[in-house]
Amino acid sequence: MTRAGDDAPIHGRADAGEAISREAISRDTVARAADALDALRAKRPRVHCITNTVAQTYTANLLLAAGAVPSMTIAPDEIAAFVAGADALVVNIGTLDEPRRTAIGIAIDAATEAGIPWVLDPVFVDRSPGRATFGKALLAMRPTVLRLNPAEFAVLSGLPAEADHLPGFARENQAVVALTGETDLVADAARRAALANGHRWMARITAMGCAGAALVAAFAAVDEDPWHATIAALVALGVAAERAAVVSSGPGTLAVRLLDTLFDLDRKDLLEQAKVS
């Protein structure tokens, strides 16, 4: 996410031919995101969320507003049944305690067995050695999508959080990597995109990143190409935030209004407002 109106491309210089080709790719990508939004509303996928207690309520409300159906249990004797009945899983390691660790292992096994996509959000792996170790172990379990911020990227990859390091890291982990910040970068082994929607107040709302990761999971349930699904989710969130900011007076109202604008968002909004390059 970036400041609204702050369009910061990550690519270097490009000649005119390349620019035109990129514009066409961008148009196709946004059209596909619009299709995914329609599919999300039609299919109403179930998303099981293992997320920190701080983020649970907003994550559930964001998923409901988008059209998905959240569940959140971490009880060891029932989480496998919940995941098996879901269309996608998100694993966020915030407020990580022993029951959550156990639940995460069971849930990832169940997701892998069911063949559903799962998204890893390695919150605060830069803050404690134990969490870094756990984050790396989860990465080795092959998440479909990895969403993280620059400090978390640096810890997990051992590399500076620069655009050029993303595709290699994505290839190595066979995952889509979404590096969120002022501009969101989304890469797999072969493709990359920069997303410039969003609003600076989003950084002042707790759980916005966690809820965004859950939205990625919801879109991954309806678009089988996780690179496209990730772009669709982050663009939808960013455009909804920009539309909400127009009627907000700070981060408090933005968080609330964003649920309204996401609920109302349609393909036309995405086609007109998406900033993908």
Added chain:
Amino acid sequence: MTRAGDDAPIHGRADAGEAISREAISRDTVARAADALDALRAKRPRVHCITNTVAQTYTANLLLAAGAVPSMTIAPDEIAAFVAGADALVVNIGTLDEPRRTAIGIAIDAATEAGIPWVLDPVFVDRSPGRATFGKALLAMRPTVLRLNPAEFAVLSGLPAEADHLPGFARENQAVVALTGETDLVADAARRAALANGHRWMARITAMGCAGAALVAAFAAVDEDPWHATIAALVALGVAAERAAVVSSGPGTLAVRLLDTLFDLDRKDLLEQAKVS
């Protein structure tokens, strides 16, 4: 809860005499709901809530807005003291983990001993076999009121979620049964009512049902007839939602504004806007 303005009676054909009698019953029921609202504001009952972590904050805010005083601990060594000092208990089995299971047993024993009403909200019993078993065990402990949705009703009763099956199920369990959906149905062994207030955005707000169950507990603390108390709570919530929807632009603002309108709600609002049949 139902769509605003969408008045869907559950009863079959009725002749004119029956219709008049029903209208009188409905008027009396709404007047009693208005009395209960006044009593709630005067008495400010304490409601102990064992509820899932996703629903805790909104449940607490809804109770506070209505005039009740929430508490939420699940620690085994102190929950009995909290329940003994409360005027009602609500047991919601969402995000069910081991500490919650233990807490629920202690809390129900304490409520039974203290003679205070308790409400059971068997969230997601349709999603895992273990939860269904636990839900049935709790039902056998004789909740004063059982609030559930059609999928949960089907699992606990073994019957389709139809209005005609409610009184028998209520009789068998010696409980008031509140089946919430587009129209809320409230039945005990001898009486039933259909409540048509509410707004369709409520289904897109997490914890709305859980918070509603807590509100039922709050009203059960001030009206000793749990059938009337349940109706009063659901009508108050539905009318507050309709009033909030007028100044809302989606589910995000509705959740917030509903706290304001519930806080401001008075008996006149209920008498004018309640749709009870």
Added chain:
Amino acid sequence: MTRAGDDAPIHGRADAGEAISREAISRDTVARAADALDALRAKRPRVHCITNTVAQTYTANLLLAAGAVPSMTIAPDEIAAFVAGADALVVNIGTLDEPRRTAIGIAIDAATEAGIPWVLDPVFVDRSPGRATFGKALLAMRPTVLRLNPAEFAVLSGLPAEADHLPGFARENQAVVALTGETDLVADAARRAALANGHRWMARITAMGCAGAALVAAFAAVDEDPWHATIAALVALGVAAERAAVVSSGPGTLAVRLLDTLFDLDRKDLLEQAKVS
């Protein structure tokens, strides 16, 4: 916190000279609070919060709106690392369970070792004997600031919650004591102040007190005199609430708008609106 516009001094009669001197002290105190607000925005202190699950989300959003950076884990193997990397700690004993008890002990030790301030919020010590015992044990571990309401003060001090009993209790515990209510009283062994900002709807918003205690911790990270830091935090919260109330229609919107007004608050707002005596 008190009703907006309801300026209730706690001191008794005073002659004119005393009144003038007090006014000067009050002016200096408010100017220092304004400096602390600027420092908070510049330094963006990290505040580790052990708080109840009901309060986590609002506490995080309040800290973010003010300019601080919250973290909330209670996992025993990583909480020491989080606290060591933080600038202040808040310990709230709501929804107290075994993992929280363990986490609290580790966190206080880590804070003491790191020499960072910590704030104790002994929620509901008046509701269960076990919690009262635990609250007293924590008080013996020398919190920098103790924030509590009159019922909690009575249990911990064995004295009625009157202004005259605060300095002695503060001296005995070598802590700043903030007794919150219609008027907030802030005392250490030698000084005391009464704060009359705020709005009556704040009492109808869950976690407002808990979030306020976290804000005290944030200010204690940027003003080394905890008496001044506590005043600064409570005045900032109270003024933000008054500004929010102007554009709110009840407790639901107040909670949201307060995040906006706190985010926007500047020193001029404090200098003009603070009611400190």
